Amino acid sequence: MSVILILIITSIVVATVFLGAFFWAVKSGQYDDTYSPSVRMLFDEKKKSKGNE
Template sequence: MTIIFLLIGISLLVALTFLGAFLWAVRSGQYEDEYTPSVRMLFDEEDEQKGS
């Protein structure tokens, strides 16, 4: 029975760690640009073409 409580405690610790990492990413601006990643493959890379 004690192993169940230990596993529940560890899983809560892991879940809170991931929640903290997600909240840190949101606050630091990781998810602010929603448009550019979806159309980035449509743009030509001019730097690579000039170097060749």
């Protein structure tokens, strides 16, 4: 029975840490730019070759 209690407490602690990391990421602006990743694939990147500099 004590092993189940330890596992439950450990899982709650791990879940709380991940939830805190998620809120920190949202607060620091990690998920602000939602437009440019979807449009980035539409633009061609010009690659420089050694002969065309």
